[in-house]
Amino acid sequence: MIEYTPPVEDYRFLLNDVLDFEAAMADMGKDIDADLAAAVLEEAGKLCAQTLAPINREGDEEGSRLVDGAVRTPPGFADAYREFVAGGWAALSGDPEWGGQGLPFILQLWLDEMMSAANLSFGLFPGLTRGAAEAIADHATEELKATYLPRMVSGEWTGAMALTESGAGTDLALLKTKAVDAGDGSFAVTGQKIFISSGDHDFGGNIVHLVLARLPDAPAGVKGISLFLVPKFLPDADGEFTIRNTMSVGALEKKMGIHAQPTCVMNYDEATGWLVGEPHRGLAAMFTMMNAERLMVGIQGLGIAGAAYQQAAAYARERLQGRSADGARSPVAIIEHADVRRMLLNVRAFVEAGRALAGWTALQLDRAHGHADPQERAKADGLVALLTPVVKAAFTDFGFEGAVEAQQVFGGHGYIREWGMEQYVRDARIAQIYEGTNGVQAMDLVGRKLSMAGGKVAEEFFDLIAADLEADAQTDAAAPVAQRTATALGLLREATAGLQGAEVNALGAAAHDYLRLFALVSFGWMWTRMAAAAAGGDTLFHKSKVEMAHYFATRVLPQTEGLAASISEGEGPIMAMDAEAF
């Protein structure tokens, strides 16, 4: 069995010494101490380690199956889900108005990290439910909210998002599913959707689909799309949800990974649904879901890379091969070999910086929702908007690369299924694709996000980093990390200036490399802060934080030079070739 150790020590360090959680909460008028927060994470970690991790491998081998039109999840999944709900974990960050516990989003995001590390296929069920509930809370009628939200927030019912069609993925303007007014306040929804995660399951309870469709009078394009709530079960005369809606699972997608997760082809055949939000304004409602989901998907990359790192580090400490550097001992644990260390350090350099940056971003989201001052809320909201594509794309890119490097540490055993390393790679791969491919994220960053408030949001973020670097450079252990990060920040500012007012192709040509540059600078910022925070301590934990920061600054951060150089070349080299020459 593959063991998973929740990174609780790291969470404590971040809460107490790096992110100053209590002060951040107090600033929002909330009195939550860091010990309580860590205790919540520790309990959540136990569930992930003891209940979710043990069913992950078999979940991959067995997969979800379609039996007589209904999804059967792998052994243990339904029980685990019920345990998850009974423990109140589905409701952790949910709105108290609907029965949620209202705990800060930073705890939710780190719970998501642990769930993804333990069992990504499982984590998608509550994750998608939260996204759907959020869209309903923000856009649906009071009646729909009262009917659906209490049972979705508790996790008793689950949610699914039905957006993609075979001809309409990134470009939703092309979608064809139709909705017709039934005259009784409901609509009849007809069409086929693909890639629908958690579209069906055997956990019991209702499954609430949010379906994008067109009304008969809809204008063409994205301005003619509406959002509908289409539940698997409809209420009968007594208000019990016993009537099967006319929607069905056409097939389960056969995928590279996340085999335990039932990714459905869904057919809606005049299925009964209700409008969520205004007619033709479905995209706005959908983006409510998407933004929260995108942060969560980024965290999936982080979670898997963290789990893969743990396995690889443990293996490297135990696996005996080769000779010590001085030639005196043989065989030695492969952790002694520099190139094995390099692989492990690479993964960890991302994981721990990512965990910190996720925490910082989540605190901004908490501020955006909970701060008393509207200006502070708006500022935090801008920062979350800026960071969302970075977290989504960079965390899933580095997360996938990290899973691959951790797999490499195992040599041939990494390629064999029973060791579990190749599952991490296959599972991590989806996160680079869904909820908007990483290319779409990069375009969102350089297009929409950099131009927010005329570029001021990005500028303020860079100023904030610069101020932290300057402050932390006073600490000896952090100074070299701060200096190198400041140099990289200079490259990022220059690249940002170069994109002001750029045309679409120039933005597209820069987007991928720019996002990666942005992420590396942000990681450098977090490593600087962690090095400064750890500098006082003399435990192995603190010492290794400082060493990791130096590793990042010297061996990872230099990538920024090539990225900046590449970005400066502009669109020419990319747009030159004729389409037919590809």
Place this chain on the structure above:
Amino acid sequence: MIEYTPPVEDYRFLLNDVLDFEAAMADMGKDIDADLAAAVLEEAGKLCAQTLAPINREGDEEGSRLVDGAVRTPPGFADAYREFVAGGWAALSGDPEWGGQGLPFILQLWLDEMMSAANLSFGLFPGLTRGAAEAIADHATEELKATYLPRMVSGEWTGAMALTESGAGTDLALLKTKAVDAGDGSFAVTGQKIFISSGDHDFGGNIVHLVLARLPDAPAGVKGISLFLVPKFLPDADGEFTIRNTMSVGALEKKMGIHAQPTCVMNYDEATGWLVGEPHRGLAAMFTMMNAERLMVGIQGLGIAGAAYQQAAAYARERLQGRSADGARSPVAIIEHADVRRMLLNVRAFVEAGRALAGWTALQLDRAHGHADPQERAKADGLVALLTPVVKAAFTDFGFEGAVEAQQVFGGHGYIREWGMEQYVRDARIAQIYEGTNGVQAMDLVGRKLSMAGGKVAEEFFDLIAADLEADAQTDAAAPVAQRTATALGLLREATAGLQGAEVNALGAAAHDYLRLFALVSFGWMWTRMAAAAAGGDTLFHKSKVEMAHYFATRVLPQTEGLAASISEGEGPIMAMDAEAF
């Protein structure tokens, strides 16, 4: 069905305009014209496209199975193999002394590229057979050669290499399989081997295992390992191979990919075998196999990336999503989007440079075997030895990354099995691991290979590149590519100088990044040569070669800056952390 188009036009270009194939052959006293060579490749390509590619997807779904102790390969594999042998393709580059056609190795390597592109699992059967035959030819007795080689060179019989044990992978010193002299010239071999590709199959004919084992009086460590030829079928009194040897398939490994390839756990139970080479000198014989195999494995990465590129480019030309850059047209083929182009160009920048570099290296191998002048042979041999770890590791790393990028072009469809893109990723992954992990290759490069002839081999290679760059800089279209490559070559020379006399950990800390830097410079060299060669032509083919060279120089080559900076940091950041802190 997934179509594969053999890159025959590219081969022609390389043979005629870049590598000057006819002159190279003439210099070795061989009279083979480039048209004939291209015609051979064209015919080989037809077999790959029409016979091997069509059974690749089903091969992945069905996999090889173990039925009553015998391997059953997927539908079509046995027939395809017999067709392959009947067409003489197994014997293409084989020694005429044993019935081979003796065609140049450059044709063999490009045939390998097409086989890997069409069906990697299939390509391993003839590939391993060639490696085993080479070891037998170089080290076995005349009797063993006469008995086994004719039928192995023709492909009637296949070969397998049985090296790895569960506790002995990279470090063969740890292996435990034993061989005891049977007193009749044969040995009784007993032990268990894992990860044995092509260990068994249902193609008919004998299967010749080369097994590493220890004799009873063997010294400990790698100097006590001997190599044995252990055939599945032993000769009866009439010299017919009808007697089943006491070896069996214990299990098939369940793997991430290459499902059609039967990767066996093999049990040898006092199996009859014969010594190949001197007692205790098995490692030397094994390295004969390994070196040829390593080039071939590099080519596997190239082949898969090339195939994945073709699919992705075709998809990008057809898939309609989003708006044109000027906003006027919607939806447009995604090939219009800069970030999609970037992904495709990245893959192609590697594939075409890799194809050229593979051809150049193969020509050196031809010289090393076939040139009349022993000094020329030795020089070519040194270059092949230098390039072998680079081709193996860099081609499989870039090949895997290329398969991932090509998959990304497909969005969600790339994650779905039926499209075939995720199979490329899973199949390509193994090539980074087997025949010596890429970490081992990098250590081989910085350790053994850079110090050959006191560093002169590497120096001569760099001088050769520098001379070509200078010459090609005279061609306008190639000049900027040559200049940028020259700058990168400067970084490579500097890094090389920094590694002279370095200790093991310093070498290990640099190895990975150094190999990648070395590869990028080599690709830049090939792009310069291709740009210069294509500069005269005005076809779309020639024009796009020049554009690709510029893309590589401006958007890929800048990575060398970060790599050089990272290498210059030395071992400190990697070796600092305590093993227990990982």
